Amino acid sequence: MMFVALILFIAVVTALLYYRVSLFAGSVALLAATFVLSLFAGSMWWLFWLVLAGVAVLNYGPLRLTLLTRPVYGMLQKAMPPMSDTEREALEAGTTWWEKDLFSGHPDWARFQAIQPPTLSEAEQSFLDNEVETLCAMIDEWEVYQQHDLNEATWAYLKEQGFFGLIIPEEFGGRDFSPYAQSRIMSKIASRSITGAVTAMVPNSLGPGELLMKYGTEEQKQRWLPGLAKGEEIPCFGLTGPEVGSDAGAIPDTGVVCRGQFEGEEVVGLRLNFRKRWITLAPIATVVGLAFKLRDPDGLLGDPDKTDYGITCALLPADTDGVQIGTRHNPGTPFMNGPIIGRDVFIPLDWIIGGPEMAGRGWRMLIECLGVGRGISLPSLATASGEMNYLMVGAYSRIRRQFNMEVGKFEGVQEATADIAASAVTLEAMRELVTRGLQDGAPSVVTAMAKYHATELMRTSVNHGMDVVSGRAIQMGPRNFMAFAYRGVPVAITVEGANILTRSLMIFGQGAMRCHPYLFDEMQTLQEAGSEAGLRAFDGLLLRHLGHIFSNITRLKLFGFTASRFSPVPASADDFSRRWYQHLNHMSAALAVCADIALGVLGGELKRREMLSARLGDVHSQLFIACSLLKFREHEKRSEALDLHIDVAMALALFRAQTALLAYLENFPVRFLGATFRLACFPLGRIHKGPSDEQLRRLGNLIMEPNPVRELLASRIYLPQDAEDAVGRVERTYQTLLQVDDTWQRFLKAWGRGEVNGEDMDSALADAVSREVISEEAAAGIRQYDAMRFDCLLTDDFDSL
Structure with a gap:
């Protein structure tokens, strides 16, 4: 009975902490449990009453102040550096959103389920289908590269059609488009021209227009906004x-x-x-x-x-x-x-x-307005590159053959193309959730995540594409469909805050202060040196903070030992998403506990421990990315292709989060604590292994095929059909291949096995027709495709440079 009583007592304490019962209600419940269970506890009865005594101290304010709050308050005042006005303004700028739930260790999935995906208004869709489509058709990126500028007609069209006034209210002559519409517009332009996109995005992100709308006087708005909206002012x-x-x-x-x-x-x-x-x-x-x-x-x-x-x-x-x-x-x-x-x-x-x-x-103006550039402009450029990569590299890897096989069927290539495919879907999913957040406010932490991770995904995706397309992607010229995205990567990486500092200083630095439920308020009370009011305010915050810590540790232990199988999920979760949501519960609790360890042990020193804070920021970011993928799947048309893309992308996100968390714990300065909490986070060992080879093979094959995801991504970019265009040439060749593929494959196999003879394509086709391997009509289609295929593989050469 003694051990049964102990187990029941632990279960009661665990339940109270797991459900975050208030101190008073929890104390009453614990008193009742202690009274009943101590009767059966034998010689261990004193342990139950000792725990109750500790809880009683927390309930009695004067004693708590003396024994706990005042010593902690004094210690932290000495440890924490003073907060400057600039730092305070930076931390107060912007808002928080879903990222705060993820940082709490206890995501409210009902709240997440209520987040609706962003949509385009009729006017926004019309602008994409007409004005943006026309603009893209006007731009020749090779011409821009040679002339070092857009041509006069393009500049005039940008001004006349209000591309510089997308964010300006209609009363001043602007279009007043949503963040999602701005992102979609910039992506479509960027899929055609990085130069065109950067030109259009700057007036609509960090610039006078946005600053005037948020902070300008009425006289300043009337003076400048109409001219900015019409393009009369640059x-x-x-x-x-x-x-x-x-x-x-x-x-x-x-x-x-x-x-x-x-x-x-x-x-x-x-x-x-x-x-x-x-x-x-x-x-x-x-x-x-x-x-x-x-x-x-x-x-x-x-x-x-x-x-x-x-x-x-x-x-x-x-x-x-x-x-x-x-x-x-x-x-x-x-x-x-x-x-x-x-x-x-x-x-x-x-x-x-x-x-x-x-x-x-x-400073506050800049912090808030920089968020738009981070959350819309640069991620939209990255998204365009990722989606164009999916379409072009997927098509090219099927067109290009080596060793009598499509290069996209080599497993080494599939490892790269599968990552391209997962990245493209991740970028689109992130775009939708981030712009939804911007529509609801100005979440500074989310936009920092978006800028860093979107542009890094762009860098990796484009580098994969360069590897796959290889020499064809290196040689500059009007045929090259990869070069300008490659040249644009350093711009996206560097602008709006260099990525190294965004990752190592901003994401967790701001995230800890803005997303932690108590930390920022505690920091403010610590600035009130010697203030009794500050001490008492700190007392209430500390009490709630301790409850937060112990609750998250309890949740973490339960999730670790049960693989989080019984943790709550959204009502909309299905068999595919249920386990992913449960894994997110576990990783959210782990993040919350590890963040409190860092803040409690390192204090102000954490500012200088940039590698540690960057890893915690990576965990936070990857959890947000994973949520964006699940939300994306929730509202898109279901298909096996989409599920495969999401499955691989989710496996990558959680594997990256786990890797960052383990690296943080392995390098924690207090080794004993690092080892202890590594065991608490992963008592059963590493959970997330990343996508399997089989998944990568399937996705590497799928990126070369017509599929619902390819169709979706193609609808978000400018995809010309002009056979003389760098992109149009590949797309037309790919579409032609799809039409003749059955006979093309049958012919190639027969030729490879010696069932058809011929020194070149024409003689082999003639022999195949004579042997009735294929029909004359099929041979004509193959000849047309083969000419397009060969032209598609050529690179540009010039008389002189």
Whole structure:
């Protein structure tokens, strides 16, 4: 009976922690269990009452403050570095969304199920089908590459059709499209031209338009937005410089409040000096958004005790006296990009975006607006590359033959093409969930995840494509369908924050603060040194935080030992998705526990442990990616092909999450804790093995075949049918192959076995017809296809370079 009582007592405690019962209700339940079970516990009765005594201490506020809260509060105040205003603004910027559930260790699947996929309005679909289609047909990327610019007709069309005003409200002449529509539009353009996409996306992401809509005065909106919407004004935004890249807070550019002459009158204004680099659209911009550090040494803004205001954003015409603009950088992909220099530039105060009262608020503006570029623009470019790769590499690997077999049937190639296929579906799924989140708010952590992982998937996918297409992809020329995506990868990787810093500093750095249910509030109370109110606020937070930790540890142990088979899933889950949702429950609990270990043990030192924080960020990101895949499958038309793609992509996501978590635990500075929690996370050993060889073979074969996923991805990009076009040539050849494939394969097998004789294709076909292996009509189709096939394999050559 004694051991039965002990087991029942442990079960009660486990249930209370698992379901996160409130402290008071849990204490009452524990008291009742202790009273009853101690009667049967024999000599172990004291253990039950000891546990109850510990819980009683937590219930009694004065004793809890003395024994627990005050010592912890003092220790953390010494350990945690002070939070600067800049850091606080960065952390407060934006919103949180589904990523917060994943970080909690207890995802609310009913909430996830309620998330509806983004859709296009009638106007948005029409714009994609008409204006975007027309724009894509106008662009010849080889011509752009040679001329280092879009042609005049394309520029005129971009302006006339409102491509620069997609985010601007209709009242100012813009199109007011949703984040999802913007992403789909940019993807379709990018599938045709990286240069065209970058040109169109910049005014619709980080730029004066967005800043004006969110923060501008009514006068500023009326002055600038109509011109921006019509393309009469071309915007750029000056943030980065020779010594400022990802560390935007280190801007050396200055604005000093002083008196000066403006339009013949003496006014209070700003004296600006700046040197910006790598600014897209700068060479042709008519209006410049500018970030700088503002100082008011004479108190002219009204506060004599405040000199340094911090980062501020202003908007000025490009032809303002002292502004030098017009020269170009060469980023490899020939979009407009160049420096902006300003020496002794004087502007009135009301050119500050939002007016003088927004002085010093620029950092928050930038953090929130950078999220759009991270969440829409660059992921849409990556998605286009991934989808074009799927279609073109899949088709080419079936057209191209080596050793009398399609190259796509070699297992080594299939390992690469299967990854291309899984990446393309992952990118599309991520796009839909991320833009849905942007429609609901401005989730800064999600957009950082999207930027980093989408562009890294693009890099891997394009590199795989280059390997498969090989020499055909290396030689530059109008036939090359891979080169421009390859040249565009470094741009996507670098823009809007270098990927290394996005991964190692931002995703978990912001994620821990914004997504943890208590950490940010606790940090704020720690800034109130010696405050009794701060101590008492911390007391309540600490109590809930401890409950959060012990609940997640309990859930983690249960999930680890039961393979999470009995954990909750959404009501919509079917046999395919049920196990994946349960695995996500387990990994979410593991992430929550490991994050609290890092924060509790390392404290402020975690800032410098970038490899550790990056791995925790990878776990968080991969769980979000996995959720996007399940949501994508939920609303798309079901098919075996889609299930195979999702299955492989899910296996990769969770394998990557597990790998990152294990690397984090193996390298945790306190080795004993790392080993202990590795056992807690994976008591039965590694769970996720990644996709099997059989799955990779099946997916490697499927990418070469017509299938529902190929059709879906083809609908999201521009797919020309022109036989003289780099992409159209491959697509037409592939479609022709599908029409003749049965007879083509029969002929090749007969020829290979010696049943048909011939030194070349024509003589072999003639012999095949004479032997009635194929008909004359079939031979004519094969001759046509073979000519197209050979033309498809050729690379460009030139008289001179």
